[in-house]
Amino acid sequence: MASKKKFSESDTSRIIEMAWEDRTSLDAILRVYGLNESNLKLLMKKELKPRSYALWRERMKNSNLRHESLRPEGITRAFCPQQYKHKK
Numbered sequence: 619m620a621s622k623k624k625f626s627e628s629d630t631s632r633i634i635e636m637a638w639e640d641r642t643s644l645d646a647i648l649r650v651y652g653l654n655e656s657n658l659k660l661l662m663k664k665e666l667k668p669r670s671y672a673l674w675r676e677r678m679k680n681s682n683l684r685h686e687s688l689r690p691e692g693i694t695r696a697f698c699p700q701q702y703k704h705k706k
Contacts (some may be wrong), residue, residue, distance in 0.1 A: 622653065630665060638674065644684050645661060 633651055636642040644655050644656065650653060653661065663671050678684055 625651070625661075630661070633658070633661060635663060638677075640681065 624681065630649065633647065633653065636647050636650075644658065647653055647658060648655075659675075662674055
């Protein structure tokens with residue numbers, strides 16, 4: 619069943635960014651935005667160009683980082699320390 623939740627433009631942009639990131643798990647997207655894998659696929663298909671969607675799906679299929687339970691031991695975070703800059 620498709621998600622009926624409407625996201626703001628900035629939330630949609632962030633969801634797409636998270637979905638493309640190698641270290642962001644699908645579990646993290648579910649926790650933050652409430653989108654399970656099926657609904658994320660629907661959102662991505664709607665928002666991306668067909669070729670971009672196909673590339674993203676291929677990337678997802680080949681990644682062992684997409685689900686936290688499948689990650690190799692030692693990978694415990696969804697982003698690298700330099701990803702988010704803090705103001706001094």
